[in-house]
Amino acid sequence: MSAQILDGKQLAAALRQEIRRDVEELRARWGIVPGLAVLLVGDDPASQSYVRGKQKASTEVGIHSVVERLPADLSERTLLERIDHYNEDPSIHGILVQLPLPPQIAEDRVITRISPTKDVDGFHPWNVGRLYSGGEGFVPCTPAGILEMIRRNRIEISGAHAVVVGRSGIVGKPVAQLLLRENATVTICHSKTKNLEFYTKQADILVAAVGRPGLITADMIKPGAAVIDVGITRVDGRLVGDVDFEAVKERAGWITPVPGGVGPMTIAMLLYNTLWSAKRMGNVQ
Numbered sequence: 001m002s003a004q005i006l007d008g009k010q011l012a013a014a015l016r017q018e019i020r021r022d023v024e025e026l027r028a029r030w031g032i033v034p035g036l037a038v039l040l041v042g043d044d045p046a047s048q049s050y051v052r053g054k055q056k057a058s059t060e061v062g063i064h065s066v067v068e069r070l071p072a073d074l075s076e077r078t079l080l081e082r083i084d085h086y087n088e089d090p091s092i093h094g095i096l097v098q099l100p101l102p103p104q105i106a107e108d109r110v111i112t113r114i115s116p117t118k119d120v121d122g123f124h125p126w127n128v129g130r131l132y133s134g135g136e137g138f139v140p141c142t143p144a145g146i147l148e149m150i151r152r153n154r155i156e157i158s159g160a161h162a163v164v165v166g167r168s169g170i171v172g173k174p175v176a177q178l179l180l181r182e183n184a185t186v187t188i189c190h191s192k193t194k195n196l197e198f199y200t201k202q203a204d205i206l207v208a209a210v211g212r213p214g215l216i217t218a219d220m221i222k223p224g225a226a227v228i229d230v231g232i233t234r235v236d237g238r239l240v241g242d243v244d245f246e247a248v249k250e251r252a253g254w255i256t257p258v259p260g261g262v263g264p265m266t267i268a269m270l271l272y273n274t275l276w277s278a279k280r281m282g283n284v285q
Contacts, residue, residue, distance in 0.1 A: 003227070003252040006149055012264035015148070016061050019271050023062040026278060034278035035064040035092040036120070036270075039082060041105065042072035047098045054096070057267045063274055064091065076105045080113050087115045093281055094120035094274035117281065120273040122174070131177055138273050143175035145265025146207065146228055147182070155205065155226045155254060158183040163199050165189045165216070165242070166209035171230055175207055196220070208242035216243040224253035230262050 026032045036058055040051050051067060058065035068082060079097070086092045095118045097110050111119075116126035122140035130137030150157060162184040166172035172188065180186045189199050191210070200206055200220040208216050209230035221227065231242030241258030249255050256262055279285075 003249045003255040004153070005249070006153055006226075006228075006254050006256045006261060008145075008149065008256060008261040008264040011149060011152060012145075012268040015265075015268040016057065016271065019268070019275055020061040022275055026275070026282075026284065027062070030282055030284055032278055032282045032284065033062070033064050033091070034094070034274050035066065035089075036094040036096065036274045037066045037068070037086040037089070037092045038096045038098060039068045039070060039079065040098045041070045041074050041079065042102055044100070047100075051098055054267055054270060057271060058274075061271055063271060066092070072102050074102070074105070076109065079105055079110060083110065083113045087113075087118065092118065093277040094118055094270075096121050096270070118277060120270060120277060122273070123170070128169070128174075131174060134181065138277075139178065139269075140170055140174045141269040141273065142171050142230065142262060142266045143178050144269040144272070145262060146175050146230070147178045148269065149228070149256070149262070149265055150205065150226065153226075153254060157205070160184045160204035161187070161202050162205040162207065163187045163189060163203035164207045164209065165193075165196070165200065166207075166211075166230070168209065171209040172207075175209070179205065179207075210242050212242055213240045214242070214244050216248065218244060218247035218251045221248055221251045223251055225251075226254040227252045227256070228262065229256050229258050232258055232263070 038051055055065050055067050086095045095114045101107055111123045116124045119127050119138050122138035127137040162179040164172050164176045167188055167190045176186045176188050187199050197220045201222050203225050205226045207228045211231045213233045213235055229241035229243040232239055239259045
């Protein structure tokens with residue numbers, strides 16, 4: 001029997017409706033309109049597409065969205081000054097600098113310049129530290145979306161063996177930490193892991209986040225496992241994931257498609273983080 005398809009578009013749409021209701025209530029009861037500032041440096045087509053998607057989704061749920069499109073030759077100093085401006089703006093509750101940045105700008109200096117209380121991407125070292133120490137803070141949007149998808153589909157996490165393939169600071173490490181916090185036993189694999197199949201066959205929950213098309217094949221999957229495909233690569237004009245979808249879906253219990261799986265959840269969780277920030281800054285429970 002084929003796996004249950006985890007439809008990220010449908011789930012993200014439901015989540016956006018919930019966020020919209022909360023935004024409307026926040027405005028009506030407290031006079032607070034959540035605000036999100038997005039800074040885009042340069043004209044990378046993929047980045048422009050991502051920013052358009054974020055702006056459209058923000059408008060849909062009633063979040064005030066400001067997008068600054070800045071030239072590719074912008075100096076680091078000027079970008080840091082723009083971040084400082086939004087750090088001080090009380091109408092802005094979330095700041096996002098679209099990555100990657102041009103080579104003259106250091107990403108780490110940009111990330112650490114954003115106020116941790118407005119870091120809705122969850123990349124600031126303060127928020128990273130809160131995640132690993134078990135404290136309250138912003139969680140990176142893709143890992144947060146993965147966890148929400150697993151929970152809402154009632155996939156058992158506590159006591160499960162979760163295997164994460166990929167160790168990036170944006171997806172692999174934080175999603176492993178989130179699963180650990182939910183009482184999964186977590187194994188992290190990566191490009192230097194020997195005999196990858198040995199580990200993936202043990203996974204009740206498998207998260208593939210490498211960016212290598214077709215890396216995960218059907219014979220690497222435990223029957224009935226939940227397979228979350230975060231990889232996204234353009235091959236012959238179409239987007240494909242790290243998982244051999246057609247073959248693996250005949251063996252897995254749950255599986256995410258690419259596109260239409262984890263991607264929509266990432267933007268939904270960005271909206272959630274912005275709403276949460278507005279509530280926290282307004283002292284609204």
